[in-house]
Amino acid sequence: MVLRVFRRSGGSATELAGAAVPLERDLQAYVERNMQMLLGVLFLDTEVRTGPLHGGRIDTLGLDEDGSPVIVEYKRTRDQNVINQALFYLAWLRDHHDAFEALVARSLGPEAVAEVDWSSPRIICIAADYSRYDVHAIGEMHRRIDLVRYRMFGEDLLALELVASVAGNAARSGSGALTVARPTAEQRLAGTAQAVRALYDELDGRLLDFGDVHSVQLKQYTAYRRGPNFASVKVQVGSLLVYLRLDPATVGLEEGFTRNVRGIGHHGTGDLEVRITSPAALARAAPLLRAAYEAVA
Incomplete structure (x- = not known):
């Protein structure tokens, strides 16, 4: 379903043309400045380096209202790699609880570390669009993943649409075995x-x-x-x-x-x-x- 936005003027309606942002970094910076309002997530850090083994940078790390760690990845246009990239970084996050909790302590205070709930970390992907294959794929991944579509309308209107959301039900242990990640x-x-x-x-x-x-x-x-x-x-x-x-x-x-x-x-x-x-x-x-x-x- 395509999101359509109209401007009301008296009794008539004018459709606004949606567009992608010119630069991916502009979208990321705007979301990070307003993350709690837009996503219900507390901003922790940006462009987080994952070290030589994983060799990358997580776009944004945050903490949601349930205390779940959150990875946010952005793509200016449609890009299937956004989901795979986020899953790659989730593996890093799973193996680096101490680094994430140190970040929570620096950003929110040492007392906030006790509220971090590792039972169900989240991934939020924000992109201009997704294919039906993306929507189907996240249902097979057994992870908490939200696919969010964005569109810009003019200079001052941003629309965020939740395309698909999966609660997830398991995570992999360090040995690779599938284990239940949270109480039922x-x-x-x-x-x-x-x-x-x-x-x-x-x-x-x-x-x-x-x-x-x-x-x-x-x-x-x-x-x-x-x-x-x-x-x-x-x-x-x-x-x-x-x-x-x-x-x-x-x-x-x-x-x-x-x-x-x-x-x-x-x-x-x-x-x-x-x-x-x-x-x-x-x-x-x-x-x-x-x-x-x-x-x-």
């Missing part, structure tokens, strides 16, 4: 009551049924993403805690059900905590789940 929902639910397991399954289905959503199993919780996270689900012994990307001031808080956790440390992204202990509580939470999903449109 089953592992988190082990030992919990059957009622909680049933609630999780129902909640998971409701969140995914919204449409353009995928879930990512992280070390402490499951994130539900539509670009950025809109919900994070943490399993407890007798309940589920859901953190939603909603302003708590816009919600009528109810003790034991909803809580403002802005400024309170917690696993998961979002300032509104919803405690789900029963099917009735899940039904009451449904409008809040929908509101959080729509808020990140």
Whole structure:
């Protein structure tokens, strides 16, 4: 599907012609300056040298809202090598946790290192376009990969379109063997009551049924993403805690059900905590789940 942009003028519409940037470096510099706004990723460093073994430079390194390391690679036009190049650098990142964490400490402070989650590193590729083969290929790679298409409209409009996104489910160990890279929902639910397991399954289905959503199993919780996270689900012994990307001031808080956790440390992204202990509580939470999903449109 081609992204079309129109300028409204009175009752008429004029289509703006999209174009690629003249220089790849211009795109990279602009994204890096605005990375948190555009991608929901904290910028760490640019043009990171990978040493003599890998012999290259990673365009951008960052840290996303879940604490996952992020590699961002750019191509001014369509280029199949952007995915292969990013995977090549992912191998370097997997073998250099210490170098990445040192970078986090320098950029964000030593305390931020404890929040780095190595269970599911991400790749974000930004290019002018992708082929159907690119979209199919990332589904076979078992990595967290986002393909983002960009277009420039005039001098001041940049459009970013998520073409494909794969949650991934495994990573390779240093020996090359395929290993599970992060805990599964089953592992988190082990030992919990059957009622909680049933609630999780129902909640998971409701969140995914919204449409353009995928879930990512992280070390402490499951994130539900539509670009950025809109919900994070943490399993407890007798309940589920859901953190939603909603302003708590816009919600009528109810003790034991909803809580403002802005400024309170917690696993998961979002300032509104919803405690789900029963099917009735899940039904009451449904409008809040929908509101959080729509808020990140």
